Amino acid sequence: MKEFNKTKFKYNVENYLKILFRKSIEEASEQQIFQAVSYSIKEYIVDLWIETHKEYESRDVKFVYYLSMEFLMGRVLGNMIINLKADETVREVLEELGLNLxxxxxxxxxxxxxxxxxxxxxxCFLDSLSTLGYPAYGCGIRYKYGMFEQKIENGFQIEVPDNWLKYGNPFEMKREEYAQEVKFGGYVRMERDGEGRDKFIQENYQSVIAIPYDIPIVGYGNHIVNTLRIWDAKEANTFNLDSFDKGDYLKAVEEKNLANTICEVLxxxxxxxxxxxxxxxxQYFFVSATIQRAVSKYMENHKDIRKIHEKVCFQLNDTHPTVTVAELMRILLDDYNLSWEEAWEITNKTxxxxxxxxxxxxxxKWPIDLFSKLLPRIYQIVDEINRRFLLVVESRYPGDKLKIKNMAILYGGEVRMANLAxxxxxxxxxxxxxxxxxxxxxxLKDFYEMYSEKxxxxxxxxxxxxFLLHGNPLLAEWISKKIGDEWITNLPAIKKIADYAEDMTAQKEFMDIKYKNKIRLADYIYKHNGIEVDPNSIFDVQVKRLHEYKRQLLNILHIMHLYNQLKKYPDMDFYPRTFILGGKASAGYKIAKAIIKLINSVADVINKDESINGKIKVVFIENYRVSNAELIFPAxxxxxxxxxxxxxxxxxxxxxxxxxxxxxxxxxxxxxVEIFEEVGEENMFLFGLSSKEVMEYELHGGYDPKEIYDSDAEIQLVLDQLINGCYFPDHGLFNDIYKSLLGIHKNEKADPYFILKDFHSYELAQRKIGKAYRDTGAWAKSAIINVAKSGKFSSDRTIEEYAAEIWKLKKI
Ligand code: 4GP
Structure with missing residues (x-):
């Protein structure tokens, strides 16, 4: 196997600067240097990529195709270098060139x-698949604009398009040779073929051509490279004079528009x-392209389409790629002339x-109207799947209308994708x-009853x-020094670090690393938010998408309550806290956006109030994403x-x-729940209703938060502060939040996420945290135990389970 070569890499960096930009290192911009370094790394990877695929072919392996509308990759370069185990060499070379990785x-x-x-x-799954040596493709869409960039202006979220391809993506590779045609609309004509079989022919449709771009996914230290394949669209008919002659002018324009919009935005x-x-x-665009190519690839090396499930598995990441089921049926029925029964059995095994x-x-749930117009042949197939399925339901539960209502694919004018899946x-x-x-x-109770084996x-x-080796190099190095580096590819081995949990020197080293990581984040916060935070305070973090069920609102209401307490009892026993929140709200999700504004308004007031001596700071991290997540978790x-x-x-x-x-x-x-099983009560702060209790309340129409509001002065104060201008002069702004909690909106359940119900139990847990943190030794011990018990939560373990129990894949 070709090793990473230092001299060649050095030569390449300068050479790519010359070829791509006609620049020397001194003249090049930072972006140009990034491009040149990336191309130099890619050059090395491509050889490994070719070799991996040769090996796959010679062993005639089974592949999993992981179909997903979303791949939230984060930056690629640093991770690739780490997985190539070339970190030191690359840093050395770059330093010799006067550059910094x-x-x-x-x-x-x-x-x-x-x-x-x-x-x-x-x-994460792609990283694990390559590291474990499982043959896999990730398949998705090459959106021109990814997740929007979040700007905070005046405390409000503003969405800005994310033009991630502005400078080009050095790691991708366009594969014109695997382009596929995808058909939309038109109608289906039926005819009999010579053998008396019905043939279904889609006519008068619009086409787009799907073009794959491949991105290499490098395994850790094993020279295995799998592929993330994302599809872009281009128009099928070039806009030519022919079209005018044939009167196809409008069709040509429509196809061009379709091709231009389909991959525009996530x-x-x-x-x-x-x-x-x-x-x-x-959905249909990337599914159809993926399935067509997977079937062709299989048929290039095999004769019998009936055995495709022995070499191919399609994993559907949520219901988004569910049309896979019907698309595979279509190919088997219409292109390979299999009978319905044969096609269905194969699809079901794949x-x-x-x-x-x-x-x-x-x-x-798609309106049948829309679905059948856009995908007429696919709709026919779904209809037939549904018809046959309902016969089975009827024979098993004769006359049971409720079963049909719950389980039919087509019901109430809609196509229900989960049922199809x-x-x-x-x-x-x-x-x-x-x-x-x-x-x-x-x-899914009814389905479980019928298909428990699935x-x-x-x-x-x-x-x-x-999330440890790349994001937290200090801790990673400390762990490896103490127990070796097996954890990098076998996370359960990290349990040995528990031997150091009670060792006072180790505790101090651990807390020093945490402190350094807190300084790193504090610098980021100062640079981006202009807020000074104290690395000696407790860094209390909630970063994730903004969603009512995730209850960022509970967090901020509790902060408001704490602030009230501090104002009322300035001498109360309180360990300084920095509350850090971050996350994007869907562009049309009004209440989630109001919560972002609330967090920022509360932050403004508290951070400026000198009377509390900086005991609480509140920070909202703008544009939370994978790259800043790597700074946040370690701190x-x-x-x-x-x-x-x-x-x-x-x-x-x-x-x-x-x-x-x-x-x-x-x-x-x-x-x-499973983290709790691993670390135990002493190393975690549990609170709140159990899921059984929540579901029980829901069954009976919820609970009455008004009772809590009326009987609890502290909660009442916090809620009133939402609407009395205490945090923001525009009284109306947080009205929706207030109403969502107390149920003043017509036809809406009051506090459907049980925020007031869980408030005191949360507050109690928070108090325990403040107390626990004062005992640095005990805190460090708990933190080290958390690290030590994280072994179960590696995606390597998850992928091993998928591979063994679902995909039946073999490693190479
Ligand atoms: C998320 C779930 O909300 C989260 O709990 C889970 O860890 C994650 O999927 C991966 O399984 N769901 C979504 C979504 O992102 O859009 O439904």
């Missing part, structure tokens, strides 16, 4: 082709379904589905134990390579995981904090 890394755009959890999980919705026609076009949320607003897949998984149980017992759990994980003392129990499917931020030695304050929700 860290500032070069800062030049890279932060590829944000994703919203939050589900997209970042996909990125929908900025997290845990929420937007229901826009363009979104359905995006597709698997992951559910990432139980939020009802995330359920994808479950019926068409051999595996249905949730993403944390409690989430899978809720799916089985409640959300259901399984795969608790999420994160890659320790990005956190406290990890806020405070969603309403039962609502957060898993969470993965919770795992990143734990890995970096933060203690969790959290509810028994998502993967918090």
């Amino acid at each position: 860290n500032s070069i890394e800062e030049e890279e755009a932060d590829p944000a082709l994703g919203n939050g959890g589900l997209g970042r999980l996909a990125a 929908y900025p919705n997290d845990n929420h379904y937007a229901g826009k026609e363009l979104r359905l076009k995006q 597709c698997a589905y992951t559910n990432h949320t139980i939020m009802t607003e995330a359920l994808e 479950i019926i068409g897949s051999f595996s249905v998984n949730g993403v944390a134990k409690i989430h899978t149980e809720i799916l089985k017992e409640r959300e 259901f399984n759990n795969k608790t999420n994980g994160i890659t320790q390579r990005r 956190a003392d406290v990890s806020e995981q405070i969603s309403t129990a039962s609502k957060e499917a898993s969470g993965t931020g919770n795992m990143k904090f734990m890995l970096n030695g933060a203690l969790t304050v959290g509810t028994m929700d998502g993967a918090n």
Whole structure:
């Protein structure tokens, strides 16, 4: 195997500067240097990429295709260098050239082709797949504009387009040779072929050509390179005179428009379904291209399409790529002339589905009208799947209308994608134990009853390579010095660090590293927010998408309460706190945006109030994304995981904090439950209703927050401050928040996320934190134990489970 060559790399950096920009190092801009360094790294990677694929071919391996509308990759360069184990060499060479790797890394755009959890999980999975040596493709869309950039102006969120491709992406490779045609609209004509079989022919459709761009995904220290394949669109008919002659002028224009809009932008919705026609076009576009290419690739080396499931598995990342089921059926029926029964059996052995949320607003349901017009042949197939499925339901539960209502794919004028995904897949998984149980017992109960064998759990994980080795080099080095570096590819080995939990020198070293990381973040905050924060204070952090169920509101209401207390009792016993929050709100999510404004308004007042001697500081991190996340996790003392129990499917931020030695304050929700199982009561701060209690209340129409408001003066004060101009002169601004808590809005449940109900229990947990932090030794011990117990939460473990239990993949 070719080793990374220092001399060649050095030569390449200068050579690429010359070839790409006609510049020398002295003349080049930082961005040009970033490009040249990236091309030099890519040159090395391409050889490994070729070799990996030769090996795959010679062993005739099975591939998983991970289909996802989102890949929230974060910056690539630094991570690639680390995975190549070339960090030292690269730094050396760059220093010889008078360059610094860290500032070069800062030049890279932060590829944000994703919203939050589900997209970042996909990125962690790709890292693990390559590191473990599993043959895989990530398949998605090459959005021209990724997740918007968030600007905070006057405390309000402003969305700015993210032009991540402005300077070009040095790591991608356009693969024209694998372009695919994708058809929309028109109608389906039926005819009999020579053998008396029905043929279905789509006519008068609009086409787009899907062009794949491949990005290499480098495994850690194993020379294996898989592919992230993202599809771009171009028009099918070049706009030529021919079209005028044939009277196809309008069609040519329409196709051009379609091609131009389809990959334009990522929908900025997290845990929420937007229901826009363009979104359905995006889904079918990348699914059809992916499936067509996967089938062709398989047929290049195999004869029997009936055995495709032996070499191919399609993993559907949530319901977004669910048209896969029908598209594969279409290809098998129409292109390969299989019978319905054969095609269905193969499809069912090839597709698997992951559910990432139980939020009802995330359920994808397309109006039949729209769906059938846009995808006429696909709709026919869905209709037939539905018809046959309902026959089975009817024979099993004769006359049971409720079953049909719950389980039909087509119902009430809508196509229900989750039902299609479950019926068409051999595996249905949730993403944390409690989430899978809720799916089985409640959300998907009927399906579980019918297909219990399909259901399984795969608790999420994160890659320790990005979130510890790359993001927290000081802690990574400290751990490796103490226990060796096996943890990099086998996270459970990190448990040995627990031997140092009670060692006072180790505790001090650990806290020193935390302190340095806090200074690093404090500098970032000063630079970006102009706020001075004290690294000796407790850094209490909640960073994630803004969502009511994630309860950033509980956090800020509690901060308002603390501030009231400090004003009232200036001498009260209180350990200084820096509350750090960050996250984007969907552009159309009004109340989430009001919460951002509230956080910033409260921050303004508190940070400027000299009477509290800086005991509380509040910081809102603008434009939270993967690159600043890598600075934030290492600096956190406290990890806020405070969603309403039962609502957060898993969470993965919770795992990143734990890995970096933060203690969790959290509810028994998502993967918090499993973190609790690992670290135990003494190393975590639990509070709030259980998911059973929440679901019980929900069953009975909620609870009455007004009672709490009326009987609790402290809560009343905080709520009144929302609307009395205490934090912002515009009284109306936080009205919606106030009403959402007390239920003054017509037809809306009061406090549907149980914020007031959990308030005191949260406050109590927070008080315990303040007390616990005073005992530095005990705190350090708990933090080290959190690190030591994070082994379960590596995405390597998750991927091993998917590979063994769902995909049946073999490593190379
Ligand atoms: C997220 C869930 O909200 C989060 O709990 C989970 O950890 C993550 O998926 C990965 O499984 N869901 C989404 C979404 O991002 O858009 O539904």
